[in-house]
Amino acid sequence: MTTQPKVLISDKMDPRAAAIFRERGIQVDEITGKTPEELAAIVGDYDGLAIRSSTKVTPKILAAATSLKVVGRAGIGVDNVDIPAATARGVVVMNTPFGNSITTAEHAIALLFALARQLPEADASTQAGKWEKNRFMGVEVTGKTLGLIGAGNIGSIVASRALGLRMKVVAFDPFLSPERAVEIGVEKVELDELLRRADFITLHTPLTDQTRNILSRENIAKTKKDVRIVNCARGGLIDEAALKDALDSGQIAGAALDVFETEPATASPLFGTPGFISTPHLGASTNEAQVNVAIQVAEQMSDFLLLGGVTNAINVPSLSAEEAPRLKPYMALAEKLGSLVGQLARGSIAGLSIETEGAAAELNMKPITGAVLAGYMRVHSDTVNMVNAPFLAKERGLDVREVRHDREGDYHTLVRVTAHTQAGDRAVAGTLFGNAAPRLTELFGVKVEADLAGDMLYIVNEDAPGFIGRLGTTLGEAGINIGTFHLGRIDAGGEAVLLLSVDEPVGAEVVARIEQLPGVKQVRPLKF
Ligand SMILES: NC(=O)c1ccc[n+]([C@@H]2O[C@H](COP(=O)([O-])OP(=O)(O)OC[C@H]3O[C@@H](n4cnc5c(N)ncnc54)[C@H](O)[C@@H]3O)[C@@H](O)[C@H]2O)c1
Ligand SMILES: O=C(O)[C@H](O)COP(=O)(O)O
Numbered sequence: 001m002t003t004q005p006k007v008l009i010s011d012k013m014d015p016r017a018a019a020i021f022r023e024r025g026i027q028v029d030e031i032t033g034k035t036p037e038e039l040a041a042i043v044g045d046y047d048g049l050a051i052r053s054s055t056k057v058t059p060k061i062l063a064a065a066t067s068l069k070v071v072g073r074a075g076i077g078v079d080n081v082d083i084p085a086a087t088a089r090g091v092v093v094m095n096t097p098f099g100n101s102i103t104t105a106e107h108a109i110a111l112l113f114a115l116a117r118q119l120p121e122a123d124a125s126t127q128a129g130k131w132e133k134n135r136f137m138g139v140e141v142t143g144k145t146l147g148l149i150g151a152g153n154i155g156s157i158v159a160s161r162a163l164g165l166r167m168k169v170v171a172f173d174p175f176l177s178p179e180r181a182v183e184i185g186v187e188k189v190e191l192d193e194l195l196r197r198a199d200f201i202t203l204h205t206p207l208t209d210q211t212r213n214i215l216s217r218e219n220i221a222k223t224k225k226d227v228r229i230v231n232c233a234r235g236g237l238i239d240e241a242a243l244k245d246a247l248d249s250g251q252i253a254g255a256a257l258d259v260f261e262t263e264p265a266t267a268s269p270l271f272g273t274p275g276f277i278s279t280p281h282l283g284a285s286t287n288e289a290q291v292n293v294a295i296q297v298a299e300q301m302s303d304f305l306l307l308g309g310v311t312n313a314i315n316v317p318s319l320s321a322e323e324a325p326r327l328k329p330y331m332a333l334a335e336k337l338g339s340l341v342g343q344l345a346r347g348s349i350a351g352l353s354i355e356t357e358g359a360a361a362e363l364n365m366k367p368i369t370g371a372v373l374a375g376y377m378r379v380h381s382d383t384v385n386m387v388n389a390p391f392l393a394k395e396r397g398l399d400v401r402e403v404r405h406d407r408e409g410d411y412h413t414l415v416r417v418t419a420h421t422q423a424g425d426r427a428v429a430g431t432l433f434g435n436a437a438p439r440l441t442e443l444f445g446v447k448v449e450a451d452l453a454g455d456m457l458y459i460v461n462e463d464a465p466g467f468i469g470r471l472g473t474t475l476g477e478a479g480i481n482i483g484t485f486h487l488g489r490i491d492a493g494g495e496a497v498l499l500l501s502v503d504e505p506v507g508a509e510v511v512a513r514i515e516q517l518p519g520v521k522q523v524r525p526l527k528f
Pocket of ligand 2: 052053054074075076077078100281282283284285
């Protein structure tokens, strides 16, 4: 007799989630508001953990969750889940990528109006018995320019609403294709131009290494005087101290934050600053959105626990039980190649071609393509997964081609990913050693043999004597240990490509020092 799976709902969720679990024969407990220690003490009993943003699924919680098979996030952001730790423990992490997008976009628009007309201050003043009609002079939004940082699901909905308000929308998003920009009615611009032109700025990116502090002190200083800023995405996208200084100095006219660097934000230097508005991470808090995400997460988790079906998983591909063992190493290879292309991309990529050769050509290509796209797009968005990556690629106008070759090549099995850019085609390829271990074999026309794992460093330099010694000294002086070293070149004395694995990330300062070495053309830290 099979035992009934057990799910713990550890954050406040619409009751429909628990009802669905029960209807499907899953035991469910709703225990919310626990400290990490209290959660660690009880989580070991459960096969599934259903959460929103309050529960932090840390390595400690995962270590205590000895029966856990799936974490279901009723919402979008999974930055409260340690994905590598969950993956290492074989725990599937799934989210509901679209259920609360409209609601969050509407909150951004609500905050935009609240800033434009100083609604919270006017309300407080009126209810305090003052009738300060002359104190609150607002601005119209009609005809104003909205700067959208991040034009994904939520950003594009915000754009549609802003266009309806007769605003002009300019967007900065490296993944936004020119065609998609036209489709959603925005003008694609670089960040500096957005900062210079926008009367209102709204942020809709995940928090990644690239987006952290995207509104830094330096960038806030580049904004148009009297700009108004809205953040309903993630704390950490804006330098909060710099925001406070810009409000105090009058550089910016207002700022509305739904999300904070540290949450719950029960104290902040921003509180009480004139022109500052805040809400306690309410972006997704409407009845409609909470019903959507609760139903969706409970259905997805039940399908997984009862039937093995995988939908909207962040860390595993959707696969049938028969295909899984053969495809698994290929998907690891494909994801690494996609990630390599994404991390080394310069400028906009119009399309990707994915080719298979030898044994790989006999397999179902869809999961391989999904893994390439997930690796490629995850560099910029932690919400991309195997299931939604192909959909998002299509939506954003990325031309994806799959080619299966019958020919025999140098390797018994090969996957090649070619990025089509304005500057030409750039290809990377890899094979499986022992049918299991992913190995890079070709990097932009240069033959290499390298694992893609952990922290790495990519360097292009002029092939000349003495360089490797100077590079070793520079890394050594920075206390960075080299793990493996792979060198490839087309011709002696021409251009050489180096791929190093290093024991710790190479920071911006060390990268700058390497860039100063004679003959160096490009340096890029990579992470796999
Ligand atoms: N406040 C809330 O309650 C609430 C609710 C839902 C979602 N969110 C957050 O909103 C954010 C956006 O969600 P989404 O569903 O639109 O995600 P999404 O993945 O659909 O869109 C994110 C967009 O950001 C872009 N992007 C990535 N890196 C960028 C960079 N360096 N510069 C500019 N753009 C970049 C991506 O290309 C993508 O188009 C997420 O962080 C999510 O967690 C907050
Ligand atoms: O990423 C999300 O979906 C939002 O931040 C919503 O978070 P919440 O579920 O805690 O409201």
